[in-house]
Amino acid sequence: MENKNVIIVGCARSGLAASKLAKRNGCEVTVYDQKAYSNFHQDVQQDIDDLRAMGIQFKLDENISLLDYDLIILSPGVPTDLPFLEEARNRGKNIIGELEYASTFCKAPIVAITGTNGKTTTTTLVGEIMKAYNKHTYVVGNIGRAFSEDVLDIPEDGIVVAEVSSFQLETTKTFHPKVAAILNITPDHLNRHKTMENYCQAKYDVFKNQTVADTIVLNEKDPYFEEAKKLAPSNVITFNSDVQTAQGAYKEADTLYENIGQQTERICAVSELKIVGAHNIENALAAIAICTAFGVPRSIIIDELKCFMGVEHRLEYVCTKKGVDYYNDSKATNVDAAIRGLLGMSKPIHLLGGGMDKKISFEEWVKLFDGRVKKLYVIGECKDQIIDECNKQGFIAYEAYETFAQAIKAAYSEAQKEECVLLSPACASWDMFESYEQRGDLFKEIVNHLEG
Structure with a gap:
C-alpha cells in the first residue's frame, strides 16, 4: 500500500x-x-x-x-x-x-477473542498466560491499545492477543486468527446492527477466514452455539460450566478440567481462583481452551490462572465505607453483563443504573431486582425506559437523578451496614461520559472521598 x-x-x-x-x-x-x-x-x-x-x-x-x-x-x-x-x-x-488494516502487516500468529460479555477479562487472562509462555506477547484491540500502535514492532515469533468487537469485525476482509473465540452472544448494539442476525454475523466474521488448520473456541451453553459450530470452517473446541465437553474445557464438581488432548487433565479447583462469579468461571474455562489449543503448557496455564486478579471496571471492589461495600462494574454496558453483576453480589444491593439507550430491552434485568435490589438509582438518557420497565415488573424502589454524583451520594446516604452499592449500569456511557472507563474512574473517585 x-x-x-x-x-x-x-x-x-x-x-x-x-x-x-x-x-x-x-x-x-x-x-x-x-x-x-x-x-x-x-x-x-x-x-x-x-x-x-x-x-x-x-x-x-x-x-x-x-x-x-x-x-x-x-x-x-x-x-x-x-x-x-x-x-x-x-x-x-x-x-x-483499523483492525483489518493493522492485521495486514502482522507476521505473528493472532489469538482473537470476541463475544457480548467477558471479552476484556478473558483477553486479559489469556494475555497474562501468553506472556508467561512467550515474552513477545502483545495484547491489543478493543481492550485499550490499538493494533496499529504495535503491529510493526511485533516479531514473527511473537503472539498477538486481540479483543475484537462486532464493530471491528464487520469491517474485516482478510483478518485471520490462528485461534479465535466467541464467548457468548446476547442482544447488544442493536442501535448499530439493527437486527440480531446482523449482530451475530459480525461476531461470526471472527472465523470467516479460518481453515481446518485453525481453531475456534465456542460456548456450548450459548443459544447461538449450534449455528456458529455449523458455520465455522475451522476446528471447533468448546467450553461448558455445567457438563463435560467432548473436547474442550469444563467444570465438574467445583473443579476445572480440560480434555483437548488424549486424556482429561485437572486444572484447578474453583476455590483456587481469585476471580469470583459464575461468569468468571466461564471466562476461565474459555482461557484454558484458548491457551491449550494454542499449545501453551498446562503448568503455565495453571500458575497464571491461580494468580489472576481480574480487570478494572468489572465487578471491581473499590472500598468499604461504614460497613457498606462499593463495587465498580462500569463495564456492564448491556443487560446481560449487568445481570452477571447482580448475580455476583451476595448482599442487598443499592444499584446505580442507566446511560445511553442502545435499543435493548431491560426486562430480564429488572425481573431480577426483587429480593436482590433494595433501591435503584437511575440516571442517563434511557432512565424513562428503565423506570417504565420497573413499573411493569412491579418494582417501585427507584428514583431518578440528574447527575451521576447525585445518584452516588444518595446511595451512600441510604445504604446500611452489610449492604453494597453497585455501579452496574446495563447501558453504554456515551450520553454522559467519554467511555465506561471514565464513568468507572469517576465512581471510584467520588466513593473514595466519601466519609468513611
Whole structure:
C-alpha cells in the first residue's frame, strides 16, 4: 500500500493509530472527523498536533468526498451505513477497518477473542498466560491499545492477543486468527446492527477466514452455539460450566478440567481462583481452551490462572465505607453483563443504573431486582425506559437523578451496614461520559472521598 492516498474516518484512538501506521508505510494520509478541533479532549488535541507535525492532514468539521482516496479506513465507532460511505462503496472504493488494516502487516500468529460479555477479562487472562509462555506477547484491540500502535514492532515469533468487537469485525476482509473465540452472544448494539442476525454475523466474521488448520473456541451453553459450530470452517473446541465437553474445557464438581488432548487433565479447583462469579468461571474455562489449543503448557496455564486478579471496571471492589461495600462494574454496558453483576453480589444491593439507550430491552434485568435490589438509582438518557420497565415488573424502589454524583451520594446516604452499592449500569456511557472507563474512574473517585 505504499504511496497510496489514504483517508482515515474517525478521530478516535484507533483512527489516529491507523493514520500513524499508514504514514510510516509511505502513504499520503488524511484524517477526517465531523467534530471540530475544539470539541476534542485536550489529550486528543495534542495527538492531532503531533500527527500534523508528521505531515498527516486533518479535515475536521467540514464536508468532504471520499472518492479521491485509494483506501478508506474506518475507526470502529463510525457506523458503516453513513450516506457518504455508501456512496464510496457503490463507486467501488476499498473500505476497511483499523483492525483489518493493522492485521495486514502482522507476521505473528493472532489469538482473537470476541463475544457480548467477558471479552476484556478473558483477553486479559489469556494475555497474562501468553506472556508467561512467550515474552513477545502483545495484547491489543478493543481492550485499550490499538493494533496499529504495535503491529510493526511485533516479531514473527511473537503472539498477538486481540479483543475484537462486532464493530471491528464487520469491517474485516482478510483478518485471520490462528485461534479465535466467541464467548457468548446476547442482544447488544442493536442501535448499530439493527437486527440480531446482523449482530451475530459480525461476531461470526471472527472465523470467516479460518481453515481446518485453525481453531475456534465456542460456548456450548450459548443459544447461538449450534449455528456458529455449523458455520465455522475451522476446528471447533468448546467450553461448558455445567457438563463435560467432548473436547474442550469444563467444570465438574467445583473443579476445572480440560480434555483437548488424549486424556482429561485437572486444572484447578474453583476455590483456587481469585476471580469470583459464575461468569468468571466461564471466562476461565474459555482461557484454558484458548491457551491449550494454542499449545501453551498446562503448568503455565495453571500458575497464571491461580494468580489472576481480574480487570478494572468489572465487578471491581473499590472500598468499604461504614460497613457498606462499593463495587465498580462500569463495564456492564448491556443487560446481560449487568445481570452477571447482580448475580455476583451476595448482599442487598443499592444499584446505580442507566446511560445511553442502545435499543435493548431491560426486562430480564429488572425481573431480577426483587429480593436482590433494595433501591435503584437511575440516571442517563434511557432512565424513562428503565423506570417504565420497573413499573411493569412491579418494582417501585427507584428514583431518578440528574447527575451521576447525585445518584452516588444518595446511595451512600441510604445504604446500611452489610449492604453494597453497585455501579452496574446495563447501558453504554456515551450520553454522559467519554467511555465506561471514565464513568468507572469517576465512581471510584467520588466513593473514595466519601466519609468513611
